Amino acid sequence: MIKATIHKTLRSATGKMNLAIELDFKRGQFVTLYGPSGAGKTTTLRIIAGLLSPDKGSIEVNDCIWFDNERKINRVPQQRKIGYVFQDYALFPHMTVRKNLEFALDNKQDKAIVDELIGIVELEELQDRKPETLSGGQQQRVALARALVRKPEVLLLDEPLSALDIRMRSKLQDYILKVHKKYHLTTILVSHDIGEIIKMSDVVYKLQDGCVEKVGKPMTVFASNQLSGKFQFVGEVIDITKEDVIYIVTVLIGQNVVKVVAQEQEIVNLEIGDKVIVASKAFNPVLQKIEA
Ligand SMILES: Nc1ncnc2c1ncn2[C@@H]1O[C@H](COP(=O)(O)OP(=O)(O)OP(=O)(O)O)[C@@H](O)[C@H]1O
Numbered sequence: 001m002i003k004a005t006i007h008k009t010l011r012s013a014t015g016k017m018n019l020a021i022e023l024d025f026k027r028g029q030f031v032t033l034y035g036p037s038g039a040g041k042t043t044t045l046r047i048i049a050g051l052l053s054p055d056k057g058s059i060e061v062n063d064c065i066w067f068d069n070e071r072k073i074n075r076v077p078q079q080r081k082i083g084y085v086f087q088d089y090a091l092f093p094h095m096t097v098r099k100n101l102e103f104a105l106d107n108k109q110d111k112a113i114v115d116e117l118i119g120i121v122e123l124e125e126l127q128d129r130k131p132e133t134l135s136g137g138q139q140q141r142v143a144l145a146r147a148l149v150r151k152p153e154v155l156l157l158d159e160p161l162s163a164l165d166i167r168m169r170s171k172l173q174d175y176i177l178k179v180h181k182k183y184h185l186t187t188i189l190v191s192h193d194i195g196e197i198i199k200m201s202d203v204v205y206k207l208q209d210g211c212v213e214k215v216g217k218p219m220t221v222f223a224s225n226q227l228s229g230k231f232q233f234v235g236e237v238i239d240i241t242k243e244d245v246i247y248i249v250t251v252l253i254g255q256n257v258v259k260v261v262a263q264e265q266e267i268v269n270l271e272i273g274d275k276v277i278v279a280s281k282a283f284n285p286v287l288q289k290i291e292a
Pocket residue numbers: 009010011012013017035036037038039040041042043044052
């Protein structure tokens with residue numbers, strides 16, 4: 001479980017911004033922080049990790065107090081059971097993959113965890129190579145494994161997949177979900193990708209100007225009306241064409257292009273570039289714009 005009340009005055013490009021965030025979710029949940037650039041997502045992760053202190057507030061993780069300004073508790077990052085993965089892999093360039101993982105071991109720790117993680121993220125063939133000889137996705141698998149060496153309770157992921165192409169992203173998402181479940185982690189991901197958020201998260205916090213604007217299950221946060229149906233895909237509108245009295249909306253879903261027939265009232269607020277959910281209604285596909 002994570003319960004946090006975080007207050008901090010930040011300096012944004014346009015002046016001061018008050019970060020005022022309440023988090024409350026269960027152990028084992030996969031939580032995403034979403035919101036525009038500068039909303040306070042990375043700062044929130046850094047505060048949970050102990051890399052930055054709030055001005056006031058408290059952070060409680062699985063019944064252990066990590067921060068409480070009134071009680072003068074502020075555990076250093078090494079005393080917080082976290083794994084942290086950043087967008088830029090931050091691996092040691094002069095060490096092999098295996099050495100990068102071994103370096104993260106605690107003095108007294110059993111080395112068996114390194115072999116276990118190499119197996120789980122399928123790095124066996126790459127373990128003797130240096131990071132610079134690996135692809136971005138492979139390096140990020142190493143960074144993910146390294147973040148898990150000390151058996152954290154909380155995994156913090158700051159846009160770890162944003163530099164990767166769509167195929168690699170999808171593969172990495174599966175690795176992340178696999179380790180999240182296997183090690184009973186509570187995971188907090190920062191992501192801008194709505195499809196990724198819907199695939200991965202139990203709960204999404206939508207941040208705006210340092211505050212939580214909405215919180216809930218991804219479909220509740222992103223879709224204005226509840227959709228039912230046999231399928232639901234998230235995609236991006238790439239074309240809208242009028243044909244007689246109907247419109248054909250072309251939606252890019254992953255690497256696939258889907259054409260959906262729409263009525264005029266369905267497309268009035270729709271523009272090229274909008275994110276939409278394509279769902280089924282009485283066997284016909286329907287579109288709903290995502291409230292990003
Ligand atoms: N240590 C700090 N002290 C004061 N202000 C800070 C500090 N760190 C970041 N800020 C400011 O806080 C604001 C929020 O930054 P943050 O990196 O958390 O945003 P973000 O939502 O993660 O954005 P992005 O999606 O671009 O990464 C920014 O305006 C930034 O300049």
